[in-house]
Amino acid sequence: xxxxxxxxxxxxxxxxxxxxxxxxxxxxxxxxxxxxxxxxxxxxxxxxxxxxxxxxxxxxxxxxxxxxxxxxxxxxxxxxxxxxxxxxxxxxxxxxxxxxxxxxxxxxxxxxxxxxxxxxxxxxxxxxxxxxxxxxxxxxxxxxxxxxxxxxxxxxxxxxxxxxxxxxxxxxxxxxxxxxxxxxxxxxxxxxxxxxxxx
Ligand code: 4NP
Numbered sequence: 001x002x003x004x005x006x007x008x009x010x011x012x013x014x015x016x017x018x019x020x021x022x023x024x025x026x027x028x029x030x031x032x033x034x035x036x037x038x039x040x041x042x043x044x045x046x047x048x049x050x051x052x053x054x055x056x057x058x059x060x061x062x063x064x065x066x067x068x069x070x071x072x073x074x075x076x077x078x079x080x081x082x083x084x085x086x087x088x089x090x091x092x093x094x095x096x097x098x099x100x101x102x103x104x105x106x107x108x109x110x111x112x113x114x115x116x117x118x119x120x121x122x123x124x125x126x127x128x129x130x131x132x133x134x135x136x137x138x139x140x141x142x143x144x145x146x147x148x149x150x151x152x153x154x155x156x157x158x159x160x161x162x163x164x165x166x167x168x169x170x171x172x173x174x175x176x177x178x179x180x181x182x183x184x185x186x187x188x189x190x191x192x193x194x195x196x197x198x199x
Contacts, residue, residue: 013174015166016048016095018050018097018099019052019103020052021052021057021082022058022082024063024065024143024145026051026052027050028070029050031075031076032163033163035075036167049083051089054084067080094177096122096123097129098125101125127139127161129163132161141159142154
């Protein structure tokens with residue numbers, strides 16, 4: 001996780017970013033959100049990590065274009081190590097944020113099978129936190145992997161818009177997350193307006 005212990009000894013609010021390979025979209029979102037949180041009043045109260053649903057790149061670093069675009073915008077993505085998501089993580093996370101509709105579908109299936117109370121309600125689209133994306137009806141963060149550096153810049157803009165929205169939503173998320181514990185992320189997802197992730 002990218003954040004330190006909660007200075008108020010309250011439970012840390014835990015957010016996991018998900019994509020397919022954990023080399024492009026989710027590590028970008030992890031680094032951007034961790035840096036935004038570190039420079040906000042919520043530093044230390046939120047932990048951010050990321051994982052892929054696939055195992056192809058486990059142990060690798062982020063794609064060099066992810067690292068490049070992050071560096072161009074003042075972020076360090078060079079320390080990322082790819083991991084694969086495991087359904088038992090639902091017990092330890094407050095929000096599991098999906099890059100695209102295939103991840104929402106797969107995460108909901110894994111959540112339902114996990115038997116972990118409240119797991120399905122923890123799944124939402126990353127871009128459901130970006131009011132502009134919600135109004136435009138474009139919740140997907142398209143895969144830039146087969147694309148050019150220009151596609152990675154678009155990914156950066158999309159995940160940054162969403163991460164700014166997450167920081168804006170943190171007071172409500174933290175309040176809902178803490179009152180909902182143990183084991184029920186529904187209040188947190190509702191607080192974000194994130195429960196409707198079917199689109
Ligand atoms: P990501 O992009 O999910 O944004 O990390 C991808 C990276 C690798 C693969 C698919 C998507 N792959 O099939 O290996």
